[in-house]
Amino acid sequence: METDGPDPAVCSPVQLAAVMVDPIKLEVIKGSEFNIFFKPEKLLKDKDYTYDDSDILSWHGKVLGISPEKVLANWHEYPDPKNSWKMFTEYLSKYHLRSSKQSMFTAPLAAGYNIHRFDLKIVNRLSKKYKTVNKEGESNIFFPRDTVDLMNLLFYWFEGSSEMKNLTLDAFRDYFGISKDNAHDALKDVQDTASIIIRFLRLHRNLKNKIQFKNSFNEKVRI
């Protein structure tokens, strides 16, 4: 998700992208790419199209190689967030495990980079706003019990590693040898994230058959 600000409690998405990963084959499902733009909520009723956060406009301008004014002009042309959200939920329902009587427990599982602290907070906020919620008022577009946050996963593997400058997606792109062309385009980000998650899930699947967990704690461990 690309947003118009750094604070997930108040910012609006300007671009939302997704791909679906086949949980059995552990590969991106062909043709499952989703990519849509959102007009930021602050611009919905602003006749002069002004924006109070020039830093974020400059940041987007720098990433996209365009002027902050052009960024703002683009945002203004983006579709209404309600329409974009509707398209997103329709896309998710396409991949729902059950076609009839859909429930959040058969919905796709959310995975991404830093989604716990960022994306999912926005998802929950928008779900409430656009009423894609269950009876308890919680978002029902994703499977509720589990999420995969690649940032956490990478932290477990690279904790204390001197090879990593930081834990940003860009740092890992450099480390894994993934091109940074078009980085911070939501679709490119999500595709790169999916490739890394798939790599780790495959590793996990490989390792689990080679590790003996049964009775691991039966014998007293000598220190």
Next chain:
Amino acid sequence: MKKFVYKQCGCSFDILGYNEQNRPNIDFDLNIAKLNLGCRKTWEMISEGNTKGCFQLESRLGQMLAKKLKPDNIEHLAALISIMRPGCLEAIRDNKSVTNHFIDKKNLEESVDYFHPDLEDILSATYGEMIYQEQAMQIAQKLAGFDLKAADMLRKAIGKKKPEEMKKLKSKFINGCVKHGLEKPDADELFSWIEKSQRYSFNKSHAVSYAFNAYLSAYAKAHFPKIFFLCYLKFAEYKIDPQREMRELISNARDMDIDVKLPDIRIMNDNFALINNVIYFGLCNIKGFGQSVYNKLKSICEKININDLSYIEIIIKILVNINSSASKALISTGALDFLGKPRTYLLLCFEIASSFSERELSWIEENISFKNFETMRNFMQFIVDLPTGKKCCFSTKNRRDKAKDQLQNLINPPFQINDSIEWISDKEFSLLGASLSCSKIDSCDTSVVNCYCSDIRKEEFPENIILGLQIDDISIIKTKKGKNIGARMCFLTCSDSTGTLENIVCFPEEFALYQELIMENNTVIAQCQKSKNQDSVIIKKLWQA
């Protein structure tokens, strides 16, 4: 009265009249007395193991044993029904079950021995095997001189394990046999045989009445297979596992060259229907499409001829007026495939149309001629381009902006609007219980595959079998015998676009090697060999498809 005669078997049926398509309405009399019990077509079908839906023989075991035994009369059929019961299957003699002894003897692969010449007329019909309780009673009568009452007491005493009564009857039986000329040890052995047989022998009168019913259903299937499958599909929902039943019936119907097609909104049938020799799913057979929605849809369609409508009209005039999830289910299961548009695209169009308010819909109805629009995109462009001054529902800026966004969704859809094979297969499976149009495996590279599930069922396959399969069901067990006792192995139910194949065996060694690939819904390429005992295959190698 005119007769309809089947050339293959000579069976004839009275023609009651002709329907609108000039097809004869046949009088199929269920009276056993009038049934041709020697119908070649029926016996051939049973002997091929094509007994899905036939009373008592529809299980995999029934199909397999029918194929092995190849019955060709009611006596054989009654015996088949008796020997496929657990008692016979579990009663082991000389390392072989009584069931297999019977089959081998019938097929002249094992010699028939009657223990005593006087038993031949009692046991000849069952090739020397005592599979009926009545046979034990006849032996007691003939060799031990029991009257009918005493013979029945013997049956009951053994069956209900009454030791005191058995002791009395045993001495009476042995004395009677000795009087008849048998040596005492032989009489002892004969009694112990009767005793053992009570664990598995079946009531013959019961078996014969079952056999008649089994024959009757097989006879119906052999002569009127389309109506047979139509009826069974209608009643599949009452089975323990309706989806499985449906899949098996569809697979069997297709093996018999009977086409089962997706629901079609033009036909407007609520339940399965036979139209022009093709079985169509009914609209109410779609999950999430109930009778009340069907009634509403029917009442809307009574005023409109669907065939004259474009897809935009069908969506705006019909679908948006019924329940949204039911409409989506209709589209997702291909009930609107005749429109020639991808289902995903129709869902997107429906999503746009369902955002119209009632006021907007009636304005559209009154002011717009749908004939001017070839596509939904044209239609939405027209809405967007409506003159601002004109008094219409779309003249406000907000509404126009919304229409612009919707138009943009059509011009540059945020997700692919072509239907993928996996998506179609998944949707049909979850909404209809079976994937009719395609199988998930069709989306994979199957260039190495050299035969299909239907070839295995028809026993037409090469020596080195390579199948492309979607795994539908996995049953993991622990081995009880062999070199790997306690090791895990599994039986798989898999499918491809030609149907389902059950009891695919994956032995412990292969299971350990390939368990990562053995997951429900996965698609695999399997190198197999034919199983000796079953109509299925044994997995030798597996690859991810």
